Amino acid sequence: MDKRNFAFGRMNFILLAVGMVIVIIGFILMGGDGSSESAYNPDIFSARRVKVAPLVCLFGFVSMIYAVVHKPKDGEKEQGA
Numbered sequence: 001m002d003k004r005n006f007a008f009g010r011m012n013f014i015l016l017a018v019g020m021v022i023v024i025i026g027f028i029l030m031g032g033d034g035s036s037e038s039a040y041n042p043d044i045f046s047a048r049r050v051k052v053a054p055l056v057c058l059f060g061f062v063s064m065i066y067a068v069v070h071k072p073k074d075g076e077k078e079q080g081a
Contacts, residue, residue: 022059
């Protein structure tokens with residue numbers, strides 16, 4: 001298959017990978033111990049889980065959308081993919 005037939009350039013794939021890593025980091029930040037029926041864990045409402053992690057995930061998803069709509073420059077398209 002000819003390399004020039006790809007819809008994305010090299011930079012698009014790099015930006016997609018970076019966005020995916022950011023989303024994974026956000027989901028890792030959301031993780032942790034939960035509450036059970038016998039014990040209440042107030043850490044489930046921490047600022048890291050409720051505010052920071054969703055914002056990190058949102059930033060990752062927005063960067064992935066940008067990676068899809070990013071149009072490579074003429075020289076980048078020929079050189080990258």
